[in-house]
Amino acid sequence: LSRKVEMTNWEKGHYINYKKMNENLNIVRGRLNRPLTYAEKILYSHLDDPHGQEIERGSSYLKLRPDRVACQDATAQMAILQFMSAGMDSVATPTTVHCDHLIEAQVGGVKDLARAVDINKEVYDFLSTSCAKYNIGFWRPGSGIIHQIILENYAFPGALMIGTDSHTPNAGGLGMAAIGVGGADAVDVMADLPWELKAPKVIGVKLTGEMSGWTSAKDIILKVAGILTVKGGTGAIVEYHGPGTNTLSCTGMGTICNMGAEIGATTSLFPFNDRMYDYLAATKRTEIGDFAREYAAELREDEGAEYDQLIELNLSELEPYINGPFTPDLATPISKWKEAVKTNKWPEELKVGLIGSCTNSSYEDMSRAANIAEDAMSHGVKANSLFTVTPGSEQIRATIERDGQLKTFEEFGGMVLANACGPCIGQWDRKDVKKGEPNSIISSYNRNFTGRNDANPATHAFVTSPDLVVAMTIAGTLNFNPLTDTLKDKDGNEFKLKPPHGDGLPRNGYDPGQDTYQAPPADRSKVSVAVSPTSDRLQILEPFKPWDGKDALDVPILIKAQGKTTTDHISMAGPWLKYRGHLDNISNNMLIGAINAENGEANKVKNFKTKEYDAVPATARDYKKNGIPWVVIGDWNYGEGSSREHAALEPRHLGGLAIITRSFARIHETNLKKQGMLPLVFADPADYDKIQPEDKVDLLITELAVGKPMTLRVHPHDGSSTYDVKLVHTFNEGQIEWFKNGSALNTMAKKAAE
Numbered sequence: 001l002s003r004k005v006e007m008t009n010w011e012k013g014h015y016i017n018y019k020k021m022n023e024n025l026n027i028v029r030g031r032l033n034r035p036l037t038y039a040e041k042i043l044y045s046h047l048d049d050p051h052g053q054e055i056e057r058g059s060s061y062l063k064l065r066p067d068r069v070a071c072q073d074a075t076a077q078m079a080i081l082q083f084m085s086a087g088m089d090s091v092a093t094p095t096t097v098h099c100d101h102l103i104e105a106q107v108g109g110v111k112d113l114a115r116a117v118d119i120n121k122e123v124y125d126f127l128s129t130s131c132a133k134y135n136i137g138f139w140r141p142g143s144g145i146i147h148q149i150i151l152e153n154y155a156f157p158g159a160l161m162i163g164t165d166s167h168t169p170n171a172g173g174l175g176m177a178a179i180g181v182g183g184a185d186a187v188d189v190m191a192d193l194p195w196e197l198k199a200p201k202v203i204g205v206k207l208t209g210e211m212s213g214w215t216s217a218k219d220i221i222l223k224v225a226g227i228l229t230v231k232g233g234t235g236a237i238v239e240y241h242g243p244g245t246n247t248l249s250c251t252g253m254g255t256i257c258n259m260g261a262e263i264g265a266t267t268s269l270f271p272f273n274d275r276m277y278d279y280l281a282a283t284k285r286t287e288i289g290d291f292a293r294e295y296a297a298e299l300r301e302d303e304g305a306e307y308d309q310l311i312e313l314n315l316s317e318l319e320p321y322i323n324g325p326f327t328p329d330l331a332t333p334i335s336k337w338k339e340a341v342k343t344n345k346w347p348e349e350l351k352v353g354l355i356g357s358c359t360n361s362s363y364e365d366m367s368r369a370a371n372i373a374e375d376a377m378s379h380g381v382k383a384n385s386l387f388t389v390t391p392g393s394e395q396i397r398a399t400i401e402r403d404g405q406l407k408t409f410e411e412f413g414g415m416v417l418a419n420a421c422g423p424c425i426g427q428w429d430r431k432d433v434k435k436g437e438p439n440s441i442i443s444s445y446n447r448n449f450t451g452r453n454d455a456n457p458a459t460h461a462f463v464t465s466p467d468l469v470v471a472m473t474i475a476g477t478l479n480f481n482p483l484t485d486t487l488k489d490k491d492g493n494e495f496k497l498k499p500p501h502g503d504g505l506p507r508n509g510y511d512p513g514q515d516t517y518q519a520p521p522a523d524r525s526k527v528s529v530a531v532s533p534t535s536d537r538l539q540i541l542e543p544f545k546p547w548d549g550k551d552a553l554d555v556p557i558l559i560k561a562q563g564k565t566t567t568d569h570i571s572m573a574g575p576w577l578k579y580r581g582h583l584d585n586i587s588n589n590m591l592i593g594a595i596n597a598e599n600g601e602a603n604k605v606k607n608f609k610t611k612e613y614d615a616v617p618a619t620a621r622d623y624k625k626n627g628i629p630w631v632v633i634g635d636w637n638y639g640e641g642s643s644r645e646h647a648a649l650e651p652r653h654l655g656g657l658a659i660i661t662r663s664f665a666r667i668h669e670t671n672l673k674k675q676g677m678l679p680l681v682f683a684d685p686a687d688y689d690k691i692q693p694e695d696k697v698d699l700l701i702t703e704l705a706v707g708k709p710m711t712l713r714v715h716p717h718d719g720s721s722t723y724d725v726k727l728v729h730t731f732n733e734g735q736i737e738w739f740k741n742g743s744a745l746n747t748m749a750k751k752a753a754e
């Protein structure tokens with residue numbers, strides 16, 4: 001196992017470390033002394049401290065060392081800006097950035113791409129120059145969707161990757177544990193901090209039998225989503241195993257893992273098999289395939305491995321499924337479909353069929369879809385609904401252009417969109433229906449929440465396999481079952497569509513298409529990062545100031561928040577996302593959703609100096625301008641929701657010192673520590689009620705020590721006597737250093753400089 005095999009053809013010097021992984025695994029095996037699942041093997045072989053790490057599925061927090069980081073263009077902006085503020089000259093872990101989220105579908109691939117390049121110029125320029133500067137691989141707009149590019153170029157069996165996008169698990173199709181995270185986690189790994197993950201439970205899905213006819217890999221996850229529901233995978237890795245796994249193509253397994261995000265799973269994965277080997281070979285990585293074969297015994301579950309939950313599926317009996325509308329776990333088998341359409345009064349006419357996206361745009365998907373379209377055209381009929389195709393990558397687009405499927409789609413009536421997310425993420429200038437008009441669309445995508453595709457809450461979006469999308473598009477109605485129903489040909493004669501077939505891998509190999517990759521230059525010292533000082537979308541971050549070593553006296557309470565305060569209340573999304581690369585601008589949404597305990601209103605707090613009521617961000621800015629630090633008082637589970645790093649960056653940027661609550665959501669608590677804030681908790685939750693919004697407090701920070709409480713001295717506004725409150729915290733030694741240095745990144749920068 002000590003051979004030197006590169007992780008990817010695009011980089012030099014990043015070798016697959018099966019040897020180290022094997023050593024770590026043996027250490028953990030000696031400690032646990034039980035058979036392991038494949039998911040556990042990947043995680044435990046990437047432990048920062050395999051000897052000392054506490055390991056209990058579902059409860060301990062694992063400190064891990066991922067092999068790679070991948071970011072899409074929307075989330076990469078703040079991640080890189082933060083990384084830059086650490087002052088390191090290269091990312092510590094191989095990282096790539098992918099431009100796929102900001103391209104709007106309007107008239108077709110070429111023009112849409114050109115327009116996006118123009119509109120997003122400053123963002124793309126920033127990403128391209130910062131990637132070059134900090135040693136990050138950059139995939140330009142037009143290269144394709146992040147998860148497809150990762151599968152084609154970077155994923156390998158047994159690896160651990162984090163990605164700043166929820167469908168990162170797609171790489172599980174190549175046996176990689178690929179986990180979607182927030183930007184803050186990506187920054188940690190780029191800066192060489194270990195990454196923390198609550199040890200997941202493992203849900204086993206045992207596959208037997210073999211699919212045929214109209215059933216495809218997508219139907220496996222559509223069915224599993226119906227069983228587990230949108231919450232059923234929370235805190236768990238879904239691990240497929242059993243003889244049925246060998247009957248699936250690698251990209252089909254990718255589809256299944258991709259959509260595992262819809263059941264809330266940490267990730268999903270398949271054990272290494274020959275189909276993965278074939279795919280590695282087809283994508284010019286035979287050496288990786290051979291190396292994986294040497295380590296194959298550890299690239300699958302141990303005999304007798306135990307799952308926290310087990311689901312068994314016989315693929316020979318599996319029907320095609322259609323899920324939706326409005327939620328991906330409402331699963332209807334094709335045999336009950338027409339009845340469901342009728343009973344639920346879903347709009348029968350099918351307006352648009354959409355294939356592609358990161359979920360379903362493999363060569364196999366495109367070949368099967370084209371095969372159905374050809375079948376229809378041989379009877380003289382074409383698409384009866386609008387039809388769009390988003391290739392997952394430039395390589396897929398070029399290959400299906402060469403092999404004819406693209407031409408088939410166009411003759412069939414389809415519009416080929418850019419190699420990007422497009423309508424899947426709402427980047428769709430849809431013209432055929434008015435907002436508010438009820439209508440149906442069907443796609444091969446993964447997510448179908450209200451308004452996701454076209455911002456029309458009345459659109460009924462269904463998700464299914466590309467095969468069924470094409471079949472329904474020919475029928476032009478949802479009231480159709482291709483397994484049993486006939487269509488009319490150009491002369492009015494009835495015919496039945498043939499079950500689809502298509503090559504799993506291109507017989508003549510992949511055509512790479514246009515070169516869309518930008519490697520970091522050999523000499524990065526001369527690169528300057530492009531950020532215009534007048535930009536309203538991007539802003540260079542200054543490192544936060546270190547602690548002055550003193551207690552904080554006579555500090556005002558910016559807001560005493562009451563009830564639920566989620567990361568959405570702290571940093572709203574929607575229109576604010578435009579500013580996610582500009583901390584000062586996006587800070588104008590800080591806590592505007594939180595309810596002020598004093599008046600029951602959102603975004604209305606009293607400025608203690610002016611005695612006037614004002615917006616929360618404006619009040620914080622006024623204090624900051626006058627050099628007055630402030631604190632927030634919060635209720636239970638403060639910061640629940642997402643890992644959104646802006647929710648921790650904004651209060652720090654606007655001069656906040658501490659957030660004092662009845663309790664924290666764990667991820668937000670850690671994010672606050674990373675940014676150099678003090679997340680503190682009332683030892684007695686009843687003290688929350690005692691403190692009034694206009695009181696002032698002294699925070700005895702000099703008491704900060706591991707496992708020791710800290711004193712909060714309260715000076716009541718009503719003139720009653722000063723009293724002390726005990727605060728507790730979860731800081732460890734390393735995290736106290738973060739606070740002292742001003743942030744975790746400052747700490748890493750200091751270490752790197754030593």
Ligand code: F3S
Pocket residue numbers: 100145146147165167357358359420421424425446447
């Ligand atoms: Fe993009 Fe949709 Fe996938 S947004 S990454 S194509 S889920």
